[in-house]
Amino acid sequence: MQELASGKLLLDEPAPHVTRLKISNPAKRGALDHEILDTLAETVRGLDARCLLLTGDGNMFSAGYDIGNLEDQNFEERAEALVAHPFHDALEALEAYEYPVVAALNGHAIGGGLEVALTCDIRVAARGIKVGMPPARLGLIYSHTGLRKFIEVCGVANTAELFYVGRNVDADRAARMGLVNQVVERDELMTVALDLSAEIARNAPLSLKGNKSAMRTLRAHGAALPEDVERELVELRESCFRSEDFREGVKSFAEKRPPEWRGR
Numbered sequence: 001m002q003e004l005a006s007g008k009l010l011l012d013e014p015a016p017h018v019t020r021l022k023i024s025n026p027a028k029r030g031a032l033d034h035e036i037l038d039t040l041a042e043t044v045r046g047l048d049a050r051c052l053l054l055t056g057d058g059n060m061f062s063a064g065y066d067i068g069n070l071e072d073q074n075f076e077e078r079a080e081a082l083v084a085h086p087f088h089d090a091l092e093a094l095e096a097y098e099y100p101v102v103a104a105l106n107g108h109a110i111g112g113g114l115e116v117a118l119t120c121d122i123r124v125a126a127r128g129i130k131v132g133m134p135p136a137r138l139g140l141i142y143s144h145t146g147l148r149k150f151i152e153v154c155g156v157a158n159t160a161e162l163f164y165v166g167r168n169v170d171a172d173r174a175a176r177m178g179l180v181n182q183v184v185e186r187d188e189l190m191t192v193a194l195d196l197s198a199e200i201a202r203n204a205p206l207s208l209k210g211n212k213s214a215m216r217t218l219r220a221h222g223a224a225l226p227e228d229v230e231r232e233l234v235e236l237r238e239s240c241f242r243s244e245d246f247r248e249g250v251k252s253f254a255e256k257r258p259p260e261w262r263g264r
Helices: 034-045 079-083 086-096 112-119 144-165 171-177 186-201 205-221 227-241 244-255
Strands: 002-004 009-015 018-023 051-056 060-062 101-105 108-110 122-126 130-132 182-184
Touching: 009 034, 009 186, 018 034, 018 186, 034 086, 051 060, 051 112, 051 186, 060 112, 086 112, 101 112, 101 186, 108 112, 112 130, 112 144, 122 171, 122 186, 130 171, 171 182, 182 186, 205 227, 205 244, 227 244
Parallel strands: 018 051, 051 101, 060 108, 101 122, 108 130, 122 182
Antiparallel strands: 002 009, 009 018
16 A cells, blocks of 8 residues: 555555545544645546545544644635635546546545545445535635535535535435435445445446546536537547447457456
């Protein structure tokens, strides 16, 4: 296991084509300081694993952005810089990762920690953890990009409850709200998350990249797509039918054997 960000990020490859990143900052309940965020962004941009698995350490996934980074700052003079802090770059790197990203919520995911989880494509949570958004209790107006993400994932009503009330909810309620895909027992979490990640990574890389790109584009443009954008998506889908991997997928299915992906 490779230590990054002074040991606050741990990187390994627990299965073929799967990279796991673990947030390990127990002294601050998994809080995301600038070193972690900068390293996370840089590391994710340099990966090419077919599935990225993001998790935490101990009883916390992440308590969110380390507000200790905001101490002793003149907020009125530095408002613009605070809006553009490294948290945005880390989220952008996760959002732009071309292959699927799975979050294994081993512990509580609060504030920015929950948004990090929602930036991942699939979330598996350990039963008993809690998630929540405390901006209303901090006097914080959340980013419009973050709010949009919550609305997309769990709808307007649930987003309103999270942000207006500021109360944490347990994993089972989070699943009913659409915040997580699956809830499992704590001692089963990493096995389930690794099995899921490995299953994803065994699939056709062109399909994984193409479908993720298409979903990202659809979310960005809403229901009505400009003609040139729609044409790009049609061409993207058409390209898979000309690929070696599509032919291999059809052939291996017919022959009832594991496919041998070439990525082209």
